[in-house]
Amino acid sequence: MIHIGNIQLPDFPLLLAPMEDVSDPPFRAVCKANGADLMYTEFISSEGLIRDAAKSVQKLDIFEYERPIGIQLFGSDVETMGACAEIATRANPDLIDINYGCPVKNVACRGAGAALLQDIPKMVRMTEAVVKATHLPVTVKTRLGWDDNTKNVGEVAERLQDIGIKALTIHGRTRVQMYKGNADWTLIGRIKDNPRIQIPIFGNGDIDSPEKALEYKNRYGVDGVMIGRASIGHPWIFDEIKHYARTGEHRPAPTVADRVAVCRQHLDFSIRWKGEIVGLFEMRRHYANYFKGLPDFKPYRSRLVTTDSYAELGAILDEIQENYIPELV
Numbered sequence: 590m591i592h593i594g595n596i597q598l599p600d601f602p603l604l605l606a607p608m609e610d611v612s613d614p615p616f617r618a619v620c621k622a623n624g625a626d627l628m629y630t631e632f633i634s635s636e637g638l639i640r641d642a643a644k645s646v647q648k649l650d651i652f653e654y655e656r657p658i659g660i661q662l663f664g665s666d667v668e669t670m671g672a673c674a675e676i677a678t679r680a681n682p683d684l685i686d687i688n689y690g691c692p693v694k695n696v697a698c699r700g701a702g703a704a705l706l707q708d709i710p711k712m713v714r715m716t717e718a719v720v721k722a723t724h725l726p727v728t729v730k731t732r733l734g735w736d737d738n739t740k741n742v743g744e745v746a747e748r749l750q751d752i753g754i755k756a757l758t759i760h761g762r763t764r765v766q767m768y769k770g771n772a773d774w775t776l777i778g779r780i781k782d783n784p785r786i787q788i789p790i791f792g793n794g795d796i797d798s799p800e801k802a803l804e805y806k807n808r809y810g811v812d813g814v815m816i817g818r819a820s821i822g823h824p825w826i827f828d829e830i831k832h833y834a835r836t837g838e839h840r841p842a843p844t845v846a847d848r849v850a851v852c853r854q855h856l857d858f859s860i861r862w863k864g865e866i867v868g869l870f871e872m873r874r875h876y877a878n879y880f881k882g883l884p885d886f887k888p889y890r891s892r893l894v895t896t897d898s899y900a901e902l903g904a905i906l907d908e909i910q911e912n913y914i915p916e917l918v
């Protein structure tokens with residue numbers, strides 16, 4: 590068992606990464622149904638939340654069946670982050686996560702996300718403010734450091750553990766790398782080996798197959814892995830890893846009928862949660878991922894991303910299911 594404060598997780602838990610515009614409740618529902626052990630909201634701007642901005646407030650919505658679930662916050666101001674930790678706590682998640690990893694300009698260049706890797710004293714103060722503001726376990730997600738010359742996540746791990754965070758997830762890239770190149774887990778492994786570190790260390794970056802998850806578990810000794818991009822259009826990855834870990838064999842790949850069924854669930858939840866117009870529109874980014882690899886899929890994709898009619902979407906999904914005969918795919 591792995592513990593994050595009072596939260597119990599199975600051995601080697603599989604975490605769904607927080608992903609803006611992706612890991613909303615509809616997507617989380619399909620990941621939960623397919624084996625994700627711990628999930629997070631998309632990151633929530635503390636500046637937005639403190640101003641009661643609708644977009645930020647909506648991201649606080651969580652559901653009972655999602656537990657354990659964390660709300661992720663980011664920001665540049667220590668007091669605002671503390672105040673937002675109180676607001677987020679009232680939404681009743683299982684934990685509060687702080688984002689010190691986001692590399693994108695309008696976050697990191699405004700002193701939030703990965704920018705805190707350049708100012709560890711401020712990161713410590715901010716984390717302390719959040720820890721003090723909530724009775725919930727506080728976790729942190731960060732990167733190796735700002736750039737190749739300043740890979741300071743070892744110091745970050747020790748200092749944040751000392752002020753009370755209950756788990757740390759490390760994405761094996763620097764801020765400067767953004768999402769380029771391969772994630773380097775060597776330093777993540779070294780932090781796990783540090784006898785001073787008692788909290789769970791979760792590894793993140795480029796896990797896209799059961800083999801890789803197990804190989805990285807064994808090679809780097811992490812307590813669990815967080816999976817982001819590989820779950821988009823393929824939420825089965827969580828149960829696939831668990832099956833492989835248990836049996837040493839691969840589960841059969843999802844059939845076209847499986848893909849249609851999960852895509853439909855995702856679509857239906859999107860519409861229920863966001864309303865028909867926004868739900869239909871936001872779902873468009875997912876179709877190509879759900880049907881990746883199907884030969885000659887382009888015409889279906891074009892139809893899926895252009896129709897404004899829920900009924901027609903249903904008919905196109907039926908057609909996909911009928912026309913892709915399993916043996917031919």
Ligand SMILES: Cc1cc2nc3c(=O)[nH]c(=O)nc-3n(C[C@H](O)[C@H](O)[C@H](O)COP(=O)(O)O)c2cc1C
Binds near residue numbers: 760
């Ligand atoms: C579309 C997208 C949105 C993301 N949004 C967030 C976010 O809101 N908070 C966060 O901590 N990381 C965010 N990330 C980073 C992921 O959580 C994860 O660290 C990164 O994708 C590497 O993991 P992967 O190789 O398994 O995808 C995002 C990544 C992507 C691709």
